[in-house]
Amino acid sequence: MAGSAADCIFWQRKLRRHCILYELRNKEQILASKFLSVGHQLGQNWTKWDTSVGSGSPFAYEIVDSGFDSDLSVQEAIELGTFKLPCRHRDSASGGSINKIRWMGIYRKL
Template identity: 40%
Template sequence: PALYCRSNFASACGNADAGQEVKFAKGTTTLAFKFNGGIIVSVDSRSTMGYYIASGTVKKVIEINPFLLGTMAGGAADCSFWERNLGMECRLYELRNGRRITVAAASKLLANVMSAYRGYGLSMGTMITGWDETGPQLYYVDNDGTRLKGKYFSVGSGSMYAYGVLDNHWREDLSVEEAIDLGKRAIYHATHRDAASGGINNL
């Protein structure tokens, strides 16, 4: 049975060309969007390893500092480590310069690190969001060093379903209640259709 499980995981998730016997597939749905009242971040809580549900209570929103949040999609270890590392860099910036780092600068720091480690097998798709003197800001950063500014993003295996809801119902003049409902509804539809997304909705 142990050998069967090992070969099962290897055949389902492995990458023989890279000499890596087991490569765990990831699945999630995370989203964030701006509106006149601020920013909504909405995520599911399921963690998967191939066809196996590893956990249903994963915290996918990481507090970088009191004014910055990051989301987790891809490899949990990569997201957790590098976003906490970003928190340290943001604190160092604040101590050196006597003021808080902007959301744009924080996202650029993370994108630069990802670009430097490109090709090392990192797996990360995150949204860096928060508030600074210019107002609420939202950026997307991934493991290739891509950095995009936008009004709404969704990342993960269920993102196409979440985008379907956001594309139809998002607008800048949403009330706080409407924005909360939209965040919940987008994650609900994604978890309903995407087997790798599920658990509870953290918003």
């Protein structure tokens, strides 16, 4: 098993171990509300480096990896992100749009 499914199993087992330790130390079960009170996805906090977490990310990474060059101009990078990323249509949950982000914010929504 690899990829997201394996990651989920890993974190599920790790979380289970922590819950068991909590129960042994505190003589009570941990409440689900403790996890729900966090209020955001924990996946991004665990990795701390991945800025793309959508279900279309694997498609996008594949295209970007094949077309990326360290000497890309800004215009070439915009074209790579705009015209060479058909992943927005491959993934039904992506919404079919791409936000082009610059250092100072959203450049243009496609």
